[in-house]
Amino acid sequence: MNWLTEVLGTQKPIIAMCHFPALPGDPSYDKQGGITKVVEEARRELLSLQEGGVDAIMFSNEFSLPYLTKVRTETVAAMARIIGQLMPEIKVPFGVNVLWDPAASLDLAVATGAKFVREIFTGVYASDFGLWNTNCGEVIRHQHAIGAENVKLLFNIVPEAAKYLGERSITEIARTTVFNNQPDALCVSGLTAGSETSLQTLQLVKEAVPGTIIFANTGVRLDNLEQQLSVADGAVVGTAFKADGVFHNRVDVQRVKAFMDRVRAFRANLK
Template sequence: MTWLKDVVGTEKAIIAMCHLLPLPGDPYFNKEKGMEYVVEMARKDLQALQEGGVDAVMFSNEFSMPYLTDVKTETVAAMARIIGELMSEINVPFGVNVLWDAQKSLDLAAATGAKFVREIFTGVYASDFGTWNTNVGETIRHQYRIGAENVKLLFNIVPEAAKYLADRDLESIAKSTVFNNRPDALCVSGLTAGAQTDKNLLRKVKNQATETVVFANTGVTMNNFEEQLSIADGAVVGTAFKYDGKFENHVDPKRVKEFMDKVKAFRNENCFDELNG
C-alpha cells in the first residue's frame, strides 16, 4: 500500500486540476470582474470535478502566464482567499501548486491545510522563463520550519517548457532524486499541459523508483488512461476534463463523470481498492 490509499483514498488515484483564472498582478487579470469572478469560476470548476467523482483536487494558478519562478505575495494571497472561500465546499483531499515556486506552494499548503504540493524541487534548467534554478535543501528546511512536514511532496522531474542543463538521462535523474531527496512522488510530464506523457519514459522512471509513487503528470485522456495507469500509480488530469478537451476552457462535468466512471471500472477490474467508493 502506498500513501495514496491513506491520503487520497485509493490506489491508481486521479488528481484533478482546478485551474484558477488570472489573479491580481497577472497580466491578464480581469480588473472589471475582479476577484469575485475568479472565485465563482473556481467554484464552478470545483463542483464539476467533485460531482464527476474525482479522487482529489489540486488548485493551481495555471493562468498566471507567463510564469514566475519567484512568485509575488499577491498571487499567494489571492490563492489563499479562493481556497478559503471554497473550503466548506471541498469534500475531497486537495493539494496546491503555486507555479513555479516551491516554497510559496508550501506556504499556501500550510495556510490552507492542503495534503500535497506539486512543484519543481530539484535541478537547473534552460526554460521559457530563463535559467531556472532550485534549492531543494532550503525548500525542505522551509517546509519543516513552517510546520508543513506532513504535506506530501510531488516532485515534477520533467518540467514543462524546460530542459535539464546537464546532459542527464531521465533514469539517472529519477534514481538520484529518490536517493537524495526521498520524494513522496515523482511526476513525469509531456512538454506542456495537455501533452501526453511518453509511456516509455514513464516506465523507465517507475523501474528506477519501484518504492516511490509515480504519476503520469500530463496528457492522460479517456483514450490512454488504461495504458498510463498500467505503469503509473496515478495521474494528474486537467485538460481532458475541460469542454472540448481544450486547456483554456472550463471543466465539463459530463467529461469528468465519463472519465471517472471508466477509471473506477478499471480499478475494480484490477482489484485496486477505493475507500471513497
C-alpha cells in the first residue's frame, strides 16, 4: 500500500484545484472587494468541489498572474488567512501550491496543516517568467528545519510555460529526479493549465520510474479520464470542473459530480 490510500483515502485519487482569485499585491486584485470578497469566492469554490465528491483539494494562488518564482510575504499571508477562515468547512484532505515558490509552499503547509504540496523543485528552465532556476537541496533542508518532513512533495517535472534549458529526455529527467530527490510523486503536465497531458509522456515516465506515484497534472476531462487514469496513479483537476470547461470560470458542481461518478465507476472496475 502506498501513501495515497493513507493520506488521500483512495487509490487513483482526484485532487481538485481550488483557485484563489487575485490576492493583495497581485495586478488583478480587486481592492474594492478586498480580502473578504476573496474569502467568499474561495468558500464558494471549496463547497462546490466538496459537494461534487472530490477526494482532496489543493489551494493555489492561480490568479496571481503573472507568476513570481519567489513570492512576496503578502501572498503567503493572504493564503494563510483564507485557508484559516475556511478550515471549519474543509472536509477532505488538502494541499497547497504557492506559485511558483517551493519554500513558500512548505511554509504555508506548516501554517495550515496541509498534507501535500505541488511545486517545481528541480531543474533550470527557459520560461515565460524568465530564467527559472531551482535549488532542491536547499528547499528540502528548509522542509526539515520547519518541521514539514511529513508533508508529501509532488514534483512537477514538466512545468507549464517552460522548457528544460538543457536537452534532456523526459525519461532521463524522471530517473534522475527520483534518484537524487526521492519525491513522493511526480506530476506530468501539458503546456498550460487545462492542456491535456500527453498519454505517451505519462507512459514513458511510468515505465522509467515504476516504483514512483505519477499524477496527470493537467487536462484530465470527462472524455479522457479512463484513458489517463489507466496509466496515471491519480490526477490533479482544475479547468474540467469549471463552468463550460473554461479556466477563468467558477466551479460547476454538476460537472464535478458527473466527473467523480465516472471516476468511482472506473475505480470499482479495478477491483
